[in-house]
Amino acid sequence: MAIAPVVNAIRVLERMVPAGDLLFAHDAHDTRSGTGALTVSTMGDRVEDFVAWANEEATAHGLTEEVIPPDPHGNxxxxxxxxxxxxxxxxRLGGLVALAIQYGHLRTSVSIGYASRSRDGIHDLLDVETARATIDTVADLHDDLEDGLGVSGPAARRAITAAATAVQYTGTVISLRQARQIVANPQLAVYDNPNALLMCVYKREKALCHRDIKDTPSLDRCVSGCGNIARTDQHITKILDRADFLDNRAARVPGPLGDRFRRNAARLRDLAEAHHRTRITLQDTA
Known part of the structure; x- marks a missing residue:
């Protein structure tokens, strides 16, 4: 699970090195003698070389807005x-899931050892960035609620409460101590899940996404009857767009598959109808 530029870069590297070799093998990327992988020093030089090359290309093609500016903090x-x-x-959607699966070592012994060699360990940065992402999510919800946005679902009132809590952090620089408090605060455990067209206001004892009690949800396994679900007017707009898309597809495929698309579209419209019937606003909770 990674962003597209990372996937593309890895695919390019896989074509540059022999099968089964290191992606940054010394033999494949350096004309000087040596074995193993490129050193940290060499990688730093390569980054600077790339910046120079990218700026030359941007200038040559008249793309001045693509020039990478000098970094005030050095190389x-x-x-x-x-x-x-x-x-x-x-x-990223499911970022904490990716962390647990692919980057889990960063929060275990490797992370502890890494952090001990630096004042700013990667797991501390993850806490800070996770806290900032959480505050961004609930702060956006707060602003939308102030504009009259409606929320439905079993966790609707908890979502509104979380949005009100976020105001105290908006516009402030979050310290590591504050970040740990935010990450550990169950009232701020709000995760937008655009793929499932819902918001998870996580409460461990209500979660249906996994059998074991965990501190974070499994956003790739949302269950429709979960008590942590909340949907906003914006989610419903996207749900209706998806229903229209499914109906259009149903008209272009054979009978059984088309019937399945139509049933899914009808289910989505039922969700939208239930939302409009039960939605609450900030004024309803005053």
Missing amino acids: IGTARFRRSLAWHIAR
């Missing part, structure tokens, strides 16, 4: 990518 060494990694993990 872009490999350690600087820790924050980018933390930012993307925390803000």
Whole structure:
């Protein structure tokens, strides 16, 4: 689970090195003698070389807005990518799931050892970025509620409460101590899930996405009858768009498959109808 540029970069690297070799094998990427992988120092030099090459290309093609500006903090060494990694993990759909599956070692012994060699360990950055992503989610919900947005579902009132809690953090620089408090605060456990067209206001004892009690939801396994579900007017707009899409597909495929598309479209419209019948607004909770 990764963002598209990462996937594309890995595919390119796989074509540059022999099958089964390291993606950054010294033999494949360096003309000097050596074995194993490229060193951290060499990787840092390569990043700077890439910046210079990209700027030359942008200038040659008149794309001045694509020029990478000088960095006020110095060279872009490999350690600087820790924050980018933390930012993307925390803000991607199911980012915490990806962290547990693919980057789990970052929060275990490797992470502890890594952090001990640096003041800013990757797991600390992940806590800060996860907290910021959480506040961004509930702050956006707060603004939408102020504009009259409606919310439905068994967790609708908890979503509104979480949105009100976020106001105290809006516009502030979140410290590591605050980040840990936010991550651990059950009232702020709100996860938007655009793929499932819903919002998860997570409460461990109500979760149906996994059998074991966990601190975070499994957003790739949302269950329709879960007590943590909330949907906003914006989710419903997307649900109706998906229903129209399914109906259009149903008209272009054979009978059984078309019938299945139509049943799914009808189910989505039932969800939309239930939302409009039961939605509550910020004024309803005053």
